[in-house]
Amino acid sequence: xxxxxxxxxxxxxxxxxxxxxxxxxxxxxxxxxxxxxxxxxxxxxxxxxxxxxxxxxxxxxxxxxxxxxxxxxxxxxxxxxxxxxxxxxxxxxxxxxxxxxxxxxxxxxxxxxxxxxxxxxxxxxxxxxxxxxxxxxxxxxxxxxxxxxxxxxxxxxxxxxxxxxxxxxxxxxxxxxxxxxxxxxxxxxxxxxxxxxxxxxxxxxxxxxxxxxxxxxxxxxxxxxxxxxxxxxxxxxxxxxxxxxxxxxxxxxxxxxxxxxxxxxxxxxxxxxxxxxxxxxxxxxxxxxxxxxxxxxxxxxxxxxxxxxxxxxxxxxxxxxxxxxxxxxxxxxxxxxxxxxxxxxxxxxxxxxxxxxxxxxxxxxxxxxxxxxxxxxxxxxxxxxxxxxxxxxxxxxxxxxxxxxxxxxxxxxxxxxxxxxxxxxxxxxxxxxxxxxxxxxxxxxxxxxxxxxxxxxxxxxxxxxxxxxxxxxxxxxxxxxxxxxxxxxxxxxxxxxxxxxxxxxxxxxxxxxxxxxxxxxxxxxxxxxxxxxxxxxxxxxxxxxxxxxxxxxxxxxxxxxx
Amino acid sequence: xxxxxxxxxxxxxxxxxxxxxxxxxxxxxxxxxxxxxxxxxxxxxxxxxxxxxxxxxxxxxxxxxxxxxxxxxxxxxxxxxxxxxxxxxxxxxxxxxxxxxxxxxxxxxxxxxxxxxxxxxxxxxxxxxxxxxxxxxxxxxxxxxxxxxxxxxxxxxxxxxxxxxxxxxxxxxxxxxxxxxxxxxxxxxxxxxxxxxxxxxxxxxxxxxxxxxxxxxxxxx
Numbered sequence: 001x002x003x004x005x006x007x008x009x010x011x012x013x014x015x016x017x018x019x020x021x022x023x024x025x026x027x028x029x030x031x032x033x034x035x036x037x038x039x040x041x042x043x044x045x046x047x048x049x050x051x052x053x054x055x056x057x058x059x060x061x062x063x064x065x066x067x068x069x070x071x072x073x074x075x076x077x078x079x080x081x082x083x084x085x086x087x088x089x090x091x092x093x094x095x096x097x098x099x100x101x102x103x104x105x106x107x108x109x110x111x112x113x114x115x116x117x118x119x120x121x122x123x124x125x126x127x128x129x130x131x132x133x134x135x136x137x138x139x140x141x142x143x144x145x146x147x148x149x150x151x152x153x154x155x156x157x158x159x160x161x162x163x164x165x166x167x168x169x170x171x172x173x174x175x176x177x178x179x180x181x182x183x184x185x186x187x188x189x190x191x192x193x194x195x196x197x198x199x200x201x202x203x204x205x206x207x208x209x210x211x212x213x214x215x216x217x218x219x220x221x222x223x224x225x226x227x228x229x230x231x232x233x234x235x236x237x238x239x240x241x242x243x244x245x246x247x248x249x250x251x252x253x254x255x256x257x258x259x260x261x262x263x264x265x266x267x268x269x270x271x272x273x274x275x276x277x278x279x280x281x282x283x284x285x286x287x288x289x290x291x292x293x294x295x296x297x298x299x300x301x302x303x304x305x306x307x308x309x310x311x312x313x314x315x316x317x318x319x320x321x322x323x324x325x326x327x328x329x330x331x332x333x334x335x336x337x338x339x340x341x342x343x344x345x346x347x348x349x350x351x352x353x354x355x356x357x358x359x360x361x362x363x364x365x366x367x368x369x370x371x372x373x374x375x376x377x378x379x380x381x382x383x384x385x386x387x388x389x390x391x392x393x394x395x396x397x398x399x400x401x402x403x404x405x406x407x408x409x410x411x412x413x414x415x416x417x418x419x420x421x422x423x424x425x426x427x428x429x430x431x432x433x434x435x436x437x438x439x440x441x442x443x444x445x446x447x448x449x450x451x452x453x454x455x456x457x458x459x460x461x462x463x464x465x466x467x468x469x470x471x472x473x474x475x476x477x478x479x480x481x482x483x484x485x486x487x488x489x490x491x492x493x494x495x496x497x498x499x500x501x502x503x504x505x506x507x508x509x510x511x512x513x514x515x516x517x518x519x520x521x522x523x524x525x526x527x528x529x530x531x532x533x534x535x536x537x538x539x540x541x542x543x544x545x546x547x548x549x550x551x552x553x554x555x556x557x558x559x560x561x562x
Numbered sequence: 563x564x565x566x567x568x569x570x571x572x573x574x575x576x577x578x579x580x581x582x583x584x585x586x587x588x589x590x591x592x593x594x595x596x597x598x599x600x601x602x603x604x605x606x607x608x609x610x611x612x613x614x615x616x617x618x619x620x621x622x623x624x625x626x627x628x629x630x631x632x633x634x635x636x637x638x639x640x641x642x643x644x645x646x647x648x649x650x651x652x653x654x655x656x657x658x659x660x661x662x663x664x665x666x667x668x669x670x671x672x673x674x675x676x677x678x679x680x681x682x683x684x685x686x687x688x689x690x691x692x693x694x695x696x697x698x699x700x701x702x703x704x705x706x707x708x709x710x711x712x713x714x715x716x717x718x719x720x721x722x723x724x725x726x727x728x729x730x731x732x733x734x735x736x737x738x739x740x741x742x743x744x745x746x747x748x749x750x751x752x753x754x755x756x757x758x759x760x761x762x763x764x765x766x767x768x769x770x771x772x773x774x775x776x777x778x779x780x781x782x783x
Contacts (some may be wrong), residue, residue: 114604184611192604218611222618230626233718238708241626241715251711252630259622 032116033534034101035428037123041098042421044127046499048090049414051134053492055083060452064485066473076469077145078137084148085168087410089175090130093217093267095417096274097122097182100210102428103420104186106525107204109195109543111535114188118181125178132171139164147467149260150231156243157235166235173228180221183214190214195524197543201295204523204546206420208298209277212305216270219309224263227256254318261315268409269308269333273301275416276340276377279370282423283344284547285519286367288360289351292343294546300339307333314391323392330388334381341377354550356557357520365438366519369419372446373412379450380408383457400460403453411449418445418498426514429506430531437501444494452487455480522547600752609756613763620722620767624774627715638712641705646776648699652692653772656765659688663734663761670751675741678754682738685761689731696724719771726764733757 031037059079062070071079101119105112113119137143141162144150150169190203190211203211233239234251241251284291291297310329313319319326361367383404390396418441426432458480464471471477505511517526526549528537541548631637638644662685669677700720707717737757740746746754 114600115608180615181612184608184615187611188604188608191607192601218615219618222615223622226619226622230714230718233707233714237706237714239714240708240711241630243711250634251714252633255626255629259626 032112032120034105034113034116034119035532037119038098038100038102039428041094041101041123041126044123044130045091045095045098048086048094048130048134049495050499052083052087052091053495055079055086057488057492059083060481060485060488062470063468063481065482066471066475066478068470073469074143074145077147077467078143080147080467081144081150082137085133085150085172086130088148088264088268088271089172090133092271092409092413092417093179094126094130094175096210096213096271097126097179097186099417099420099424100186100206100214100274101182103424103525104189104207104210105193106427106528106532106536107207107523108190108193108198109524109527109537109540110189110193111537112193113185114193115185118185122178122182122185126175126182129171129174129176129178132167132174134171136164136168136171139167141165144168149257149264151257151260166232169228169232169235173225173232176221176225176228179217180225183217183221186210187214187218195540195543197548198524201298202543202546203298204277205280205291205294205297205301206274206277209273209280209301212301213270213273216266216273216305216308220263220266220270223259224267227259227263231256257316258313258319262309262312265312265315266308268405269304272337272408272413272416273304274420275373275413276301276304276337278416278420278423279344279373280340281521281523282366282370282419283347284351285521286361286364286370287348287351288354288357289347290354290547290550292346292351297340297343300336300343303336304333304340307336311388314388314396317392317397319392327388327391330391331385334384334388337377338381341374341381344374354553356553356560357550361519363439364519365433365435365442366419366423368439368442369415369422369446372442372449373415373419375446376407376411376415376449379454380404380412383407395460395463397466398460399456399462399464399466402466403456403460406456407449407453411453415445415449418442421498421502423519424525425502425506425511426518427525427530427532430514431506431509431511432514432518433501433505433511437497437505441494441498441501444490444497448487448490448492448494450487452484452491455484455487459484517549520549520553522550524548603752605752605756606759609759613759616722616726616763616767620719620770623715623719623722624770627719627774630711630715634711638716639705639710641709642712643704644776645699645702648695648702649772649776652695652699653768655688655692655695656768659685659692660762660765662688663758666737667751667754667758670741670746670754671748673748675744675746678741678746679738682734682741686731686734686738689727689734689761693724693727693731696720696727716775719775723764723767723771726760726767730757730761730764733760 058071059076062068062076101113139162141160141164143162144160144165146160190207191200194200194203200208200211230239230241234242239251242253242256243251244253280291280297307329310332311326312329313322313326314330316326383400387396387401387404390400422433422438459477462476462480464475464477471481514530516529518530519526523546524537524540524543525532527541541552545551662681666678666681666685669675669681700717703713703716705713705716707714734757737746737754740753
């Protein structure tokens, strides 16, 4: 818990928006304004969310009933691959990088990123790599049927011929490299460009979560990039690193899955961290309570970052010797996640009430999304705990794992993204999203996720295998699959409703105009106009705690009282 | 309205009281068009993070090398003739370049721009010699990247260092030109420090490659 600041901080002498004459901002190259770059990242990533969602809808339609043949086996497995690759590396990673790019300088009271032009380069590189990935299935011989892990037989060109796999590998490499540079830029920005008084212990929870996630990605993405380069060498130049022992000097095919999961497992946890940070921003603001323990929540997020590397082997088959260790690692990372969750619940129940300002507002769309996020994380934690216990057994490869991964790393992470956009849209683009549209999107997304993923846990108990393309009516999989498919359609509807809300409210300009601090926020981004000028701030209040704007309101309330 | 807290009435600025914090004006410290506007240590921190990522790349390559080596009955393949002559010459050159970039940094810190420029020219020449030697050793290897797993990893490890070397040479040329233009001095030499760190990390990479490929010997089970 944070102490009350020793003295009342001084407000800026004049409202910032009366001083600001915002220069026009161009959204096209060579724009280096971090808000423009971040917005373009988000737009690009949202297109990939829609693409990945449409693919998921087709797959779920195929599985909605027994003995269906809406798509063929090879096509289904190709969809399986593209759904995962585009979902994680086309949507989830770029969207968080984009939101962090747009928001972190505002949250830490900086006028810019550390290296503005570098972030513009990473944006356009990510788009180029994403287009390469998206085009890969349309290239001759582009069928990739081994799932998003790109496992064997991808390395062997004799089994998977054609240039499609090469294009996917190259596109993924470009995206991973661009994201690596982007997170390095964000890390330097957070460490070096914070406003005076904003120590790391006082860093806003979202920025702190970006710092931890960035450190994880900085160590994980190079592993993926190196693996992809070796994969490319094997496929394109006849290398033998991932091929089996071919007599004189062959390699080892077991290395690729280990490299992939060493990178992908912490990456997935890293992509959940900003969602936790977002919830930790939204819940105190809308309940008008102080975060129950800022420092413990920050420590727990840091611990997730460290422990994210401990359980990577739980997803690798044939690691019998280290099975118990990896199962313990996969369990250990859940403890700090639960810690953050409890911290947020304690904020609602026992957090110190804010003095002054508006009454609690718990029915706004960001709050609804944050609460929905908590329910999805809670379900995901339970699933992940059971999943960790099945490490190394055949049960680990059934639908329980699909349900767990989708609940945590799609459901919760995506709800975090939508909550973040809803919460910060007034700040970034100067317009509120529609209240009703936001509530409807929250209902559809949260309801759809539970409807889609809870039946998958049932399918896991029934031992439906991960890559099953169709099933017999006698297997007993049909009822749960039908419900899950219906849930997926509801999610797709929620994604579309939210996109329409964005288009109508922000692009078409129909949304309510936002003032500088529409939610009565606690952190520095609310101390400037909405949208901010290109240099972000004319003046900043001095920072004496992790909630500088709340300190101002508290001081104003105290002054009004006496 | 940007800030909801009450504002003071307009009037002459009040005297600074000890318990009233001053206002921070970020515009006074940040000019993104001028590198010198970066807070102290920004460029170096960026470089350190990039090197940490590159360290992970090197670590993966070495881990994969030893994993495959441990499972191979014969390592390297029987057709490989490990020649240490050229790598030794490159290593000696690398040691000399480590000294020359050190000279570059020290002379920059002492405002000795003439020595700094000479040091950067010397470092570029030594870097080109290393790249030349390394390229020659690849052409004389007697096997290709696709012949066997040893060949694939040999070329990838050497390629990583060669890539790092070329990037370092480009950076040294840029820094040398900026030194000549009087960009750096005892108070402002962070880009030079960053490039020197980059160069010295290249030498660390080379040392590890030498250790892995040439000093930890071949085996036959």
